[in-house]
Amino acid sequence: MLHFPPILVDKPMISTLIRDYDLDFNILKAFVSPEEEGVLVIAFSGTEENLDKAVNELKSKGVTIQLIESDIRMIRDRCTDCSVCVGLCPVGALILDRETYEVIFDAKRCIACGLCIKGCPAKAMVSSI
Amino acid sequence: MKTIGEINERIQKGEAVVVTAEEIIELRKTVSPKKLAKEVDVVTTGTFGPMCSSGVFLNFGHSRRKIKMGGGKVYLNNVPAYTGIAAVDVYVGATAMPDDDPKNTKHPGEFKYGGGYVIEELAAGKEIHLEASSYGTDCYPNKSLKTKITIKDINEATLYNPRNCYQNYNVAVNLSDKTIYTYMGVLKPRMGNANYSSAGQLSPLFKDPYLQTIGFGTRIFLGGGIGYVGWWGTQYNPSVKRQANGAPVSGGATLALIGDLKQMSPKFLQGVSLTGYGTSLMVGAGIPIPILNEEILDWVSISDDELYAPVVDYSYDYPNSTGKTLGSVSYGELRSGKINFMGKEIPTGSLSSYKTAREIAGILKQWIKDGKFLLTAPVFHFPGPDSKYQFKPLKEE
Numbered sequence: 023m024l025h026f027p028p029i030l031v032d033k034p035m036i037s038t039l040i041r042d043y044d045l046d047f048n049i050l051k052a053f054v055s056p057e058e059e060g061v062l063v064i065a066f067s068g069t070e071e072n073l074d075k076a077v078n079e080l081k082s083k084g085v086t087i088q089l090i091e092s093d094i095r096m097i098r099d100r101c102t103d104c105s106v107c108v109g110l111c112p113v114g115a116l117i118l119d120r121e122t123y124e125v126i127f128d129a130k131r132c133i134a135c136g137l138c139i140k141g142c143p144a145k146a147m148v149s150s151i
Numbered sequence: 152m153k154t155i156g157e158i159n160e161r162i163q164k165g166e167a168v169v170v171t172a173e174e175i176i177e178l179r180k181t182v183s184p185k186k187l188a189k190e191v192d193v194v195t196t197g198t199f200g201p202m203c204s205s206g207v208f209l210n211f212g213h214s215r216r217k218i219k220m221g222g223g224k225v226y227l228n229n230v231p232a233y234t235g236i237a238a239v240d241v242y243v244g245a246t247a248m249p250d251d252d253p254k255n256t257k258h259p260g261e262f263k264y265g266g267g268y269v270i271e272e273l274a275a276g277k278e279i280h281l282e283a284s285s286y287g288t289d290c291y292p293n294k295s296l297k298t299k300i301t302i303k304d305i306n307e308a309t310l311y312n313p314r315n316c317y318q319n320y321n322v323a324v325n326l327s328d329k330t331i332y333t334y335m336g337v338l339k340p341r342m343g344n345a346n347y348s349s350a351g352q353l354s355p356l357f358k359d360p361y362l363q364t365i366g367f368g369t370r371i372f373l374g375g376g377i378g379y380v381g382w383w384g385t386q387y388n389p390s391v392k393r394q395a396n397g398a399p400v401s402g403g404a405t406l407a408l409i410g411d412l413k414q415m416s417p418k419f420l421q422g423v424s425l426t427g428y429g430t431s432l433m434v435g436a437g438i439p440i441p442i443l444n445e446e447i448l449d450w451v452s453i454s455d456d457e458l459y460a461p462v463v464d465y466s467y468d469y470p471n472s473t474g475k476t477l478g479s480v481s482y483g484e485l486r487s488g489k490i491n492f493m494g495k496e497i498p499t500g501s502l503s504s505y506k507t508a509r510e511i512a513g514i515l516k517q518w519i520k521d522g523k524f525l526l527t528a529p530v531f532h533f534p535g536p537d538s539k540y541q542f543k544p545l546k547e548e
Binding site for chain 1: 346498
């Protein structure tokens with residue numbers, strides 16, 4: 023989650039960053055708050071070196087960066103390994119093993135968008151919030 | 152070439168050669184069809200997906216002061232059962248919900264509990280809260296009753312599912328700009344994802360496209376126990392358009408399945424909730440196919456790459472019965488995780504669990520190899536493509 027102070031809201035920072043550091047991105051939420059602060063929930067991917075440089079540049083320009091820790095988890099006993107969640111997950115935190123056809127949840131990649139919770143018929147994806 | 156009687160003799164001696172529908176596809180790559188048709192006795196299939204047209208007939212036995220549930224009201228864990236039959240006979244359907252379920256008043260509703268869950272809990276031996284009320288008669292004077300029961304207390308618990316095991320089904324996409332919530336799952340806008348629901352090359356009716364071996368009375372794996380094909384299913388469509396290999400290009404035949412819930416397992420009868428849609432029941436079924444001749448061997452060897460499903464828009468076309476399909480994709484492409492369709496790369500998801508379908512085909516294979524499961528010849532065959540049997544829409548005034 024990136025917080026842009028009012029003074030930066032009208033500057034094209036993300037597009038420059040993506041070009042300069044060759045990043046892939048997925049924007050999940052973007053809005054300007056009533057206090058004119060910019061909030062962006064975004065998933066970046068790229069080389070570790072480029073990601074570090076990108077993060078440092080954002081920080082040096084006054085952007086606050088918050089890593090979202092997802093508390094979404096899978097109740098293994100309820101999961102039927104159907105795979106509808108796999109098609110819904112925007113960041114590949116849910117994948118289907120193409121040999122065993124088991125659905126695997128990688129909590130580290132999860133950005134807590136909650137689509138899997140809505141989409142799972144077995145109610146196997148849950149969050150404590 | 153072979154008869155079911157001969158195959159059953161070999162099963163009883165522990166000599167039957169049994170493989171799953173996936174294994175026969177592999178074998179077919181290196182062994183000639185003639186040899187396989189001669190040596191393989193049975194191919195097992197499996198499927199585990201949401202099958203809304205499912206439910207259980209229950210008989211509770213009489214209370215001391217008798218009550219007429221028939222024509223009255225019955226609730227199991229607050230889920231209404233159908234009471235339009237005899238005094239203590241009811242039917243609990245998979246999609247029934249508590250009267251006070253908010254449904255889609257705040258869209259999309261969660262549909263947290265319903266008949267599918269009651270059936271799962273019955274199979275699991277859990278205690279169920281039973282409430283009955285009625286108008287009272289001279290012979291059944293009791294007007295209300297509350298008790299707790301488990302499946303052991305019930306006389307009969309006969310699973311009877313009017314429509315299961317769809318032979319092929321749609322691939323659902325959403326062409327609109329808003330996320331939609333359907334029985335095919337959550338569909339993201341502008342074809343953000345594509346959902347399908349079939350075990351494809353493992354699925355029973357795809358492997359017997361003309362229902363030559365599957366018919367009334369076919370013994371099957373159902374819900375973890377033994378079941379039977381009880382009739383052709385509702386919406387049965389034998390005149391569906393087919394490929395040259397006999398596989399339907401869209402939803403074709405269906406089966407009504409029946410069995411004793413008391414010997415089934417919640418692992419293969421699981422209640423589910425489809426956001427914005429309702430509750431359902433995931434049903435595990437597996438059907439053995441006797442390899443009587445080379446033609447049957449050809450059908451059971453069809454693979455996912457040779458089976459196609461129609462892509463349908465569920466935002467407008469499906470709800471308004473336009474009959475339009477956007478194209479078709481193979482199950483091989485669907486199962487790869489993404490399809491290239493209309494110039495877009497679309498991630499796919501399946502409502503049907505391939506892992507469990509594989510497990511069911513494996514269990515059925517073992518039962519047959521162990522001599523515990525004999526095959527049955529159909530008492531009669533269901534209507535075929537030449538029968539003029541029609542699947543019609545509702546006639547409206």
